[in-house]
Amino acid sequence: MNECDLAIVGGGMVGSALGYGLARAGAEVVMLDQGDRDLRAARGNFGLLWVQGKGADCPAYAHWTLLSTRLWPSFAEELKQLTGIDVQYQRRGGIHYCLDDRELSDYADELARQAAVSDGAFQYQMLDARELQAFEPNLAPDLPGGGYSPNDGHVNPLFLLRALQAGFVTHGGSYRPRHSVQSIERLADGFLLQTEQGELRAGKVILAAGLDNQRLAPMLGLQQPLHPQRGQLLITERLPPLLKYPSIYLRQTGEGTIQIGDSAENSGLDDSNTVTVMAELAARAIRLLPALRQRRIVRGWGALRVLSPDGYPLYDRSAEAGPQAFAFSCHSGVTLAAAHALQLAPMLLQGELDSSLSAFCPRRFQD
Numbered sequence: 001m002n003e004c005d006l007a008i009v010g011g012g013m014v015g016s017a018l019g020y021g022l023a024r025a026g027a028e029v030v031m032l033d034q035g036d037r038d039l040r041a042a043r044g045n046f047g048l049l050w051v052q053g054k055g056a057d058c059p060a061y062a063h064w065t066l067l068s069t070r071l072w073p074s075f076a077e078e079l080k081q082l083t084g085i086d087v088q089y090q091r092r093g094g095i096h097y098c099l100d101d102r103e104l105s106d107y108a109d110e111l112a113r114q115a116a117v118s119d120g121a122f123q124y125q126m127l128d129a130r131e132l133q134a135f136e137p138n139l140a141p142d143l144p145g146g147g148y149s150p151n152d153g154h155v156n157p158l159f160l161l162r163a164l165q166a167g168f169v170t171h172g173g174s175y176r177p178r179h180s181v182q183s184i185e186r187l188a189d190g191f192l193l194q195t196e197q198g199e200l201r202a203g204k205v206i207l208a209a210g211l212d213n214q215r216l217a218p219m220l221g222l223q224q225p226l227h228p229q230r231g232q233l234l235i236t237e238r239l240p241p242l243l244k245y246p247s248i249y250l251r252q253t254g255e256g257t258i259q260i261g262d263s264a265e266n267s268g269l270d271d272s273n274t275v276t277v278m279a280e281l282a283a284r285a286i287r288l289l290p291a292l293r294q295r296r297i298v299r300g301w302g303a304l305r306v307l308s309p310d311g312y313p314l315y316d317r318s319a320e321a322g323p324q325a326f327a328f329s330c331h332s333g334v335t336l337a338a339a340h341a342l343q344l345a346p347m348l349l350q351g352e353l354d355s356s357l358s359a360f361c362p363r364r365f366q367d
């Protein structure tokens, strides 16, 4: 029978970052993943390393996000040196465009609360219409304003996933696609995983299977209450520079294409894209950036967000199985990839989650 010290279930953004960090620290890790047609937010996201709006009501989340963005510059460089893959990390700051005066005033309140809970580490500036134009001269002149933060940035998320998995393998990890895990049984000295390619015995298990964590977690005495939320994205042909800063609605990629988001729908496990939402996204993009009017859309897709009931991460260790089993789910897995690889993975080797992460324990929903 196949055996390993540690098995990670899921090779998406969370599993690959954790796997990279664990293998980098010398652990012997097998990462079991599914195939191309399965649900995978890691391959359908927007690529933002986003801080604005994160944690105004949850200081632990504000701090964790900021910590990750502080780790990002050296993390991107490390991945490049190790794998030769440039993840196109950029941190010039980001802008959230507000679409009306009410949103602008509510947003100013939210960012003020976020700055207050982040002990000055979160920096931002509210922009009026004139200032927004000065930051981004190609935006429509009638937008009321927005928020700018120098903490925000972006990457190419597909290159990131590739770099994490290549780095994982370079550090000695074993990546096994088409090994969907059907069930996990607890044994006296570890776990027995039934995969589509047969059995695997592991001393420790880390669940990072995105939405499937909800099904797998109870097999380890854990809970991961999750729901899917569909987001649809569009991408244009390559264009000359039009935008200096990323936003949640528009970002110009390293190749010059403009990526257009963002939508939020309750569609169950259906990750297809629809003409209605694509038309709405395109109309809003032209409203924000009129130069897009005559430009071609070359691709569109849908992907499912991995969301907890309050939108914050779910990090847990099995109380019953001791330090041998953990489960991790989160939205913003791109932003948090550096913290997952460089901070969270070493904690797993120690067998304990740091108390600064206790706010993310899923038992918060039982109180």
Ligand SMILES: Cc1cc2nc3c(=O)[nH]c(=O)nc-3n(C[C@H](O)[C@H](O)[C@H](O)COP(=O)(O)OP(=O)(O)OC[C@H]3O[C@@H](n4cnc5c(N)ncnc54)[C@H](O)[C@@H]3O)c2cc1C
Binding pocket: 009, 010, 011, 012, 013, 014, 015, 016, 032, 033, 034, 035, 038, 039, 040, 041, 042, 043, 044, 045, 046, 047, 048, 049, 050, 179, 180, 181, 182, 208, 209, 210, 211, 212, 213, 230, 231, 232, 233, 302, 303, 304, 305, 306, 328, 329, 330, 331, 332, 333, 334, 335, 336
């Ligand atoms: C439209 C959209 C836009 C987004 N934009 C951003 C953004 O700009 N910035 C940001 O930080 N985050 C963004 N996100 C969120 C980010 O993509 C997710 O937080 C992240 O991908 C979650 O990582 P994950 O590994 O938990 O899940 P996934 O990335 O979905 O990966 C789960 C993996 O586990 C595998 N798997 C599932 N079940 C099993 C099983 N039983 N056995 C083996 N393997 C299994 C899957 O095949 C998959 O490879 C966005 C998400 C969406 C949908």
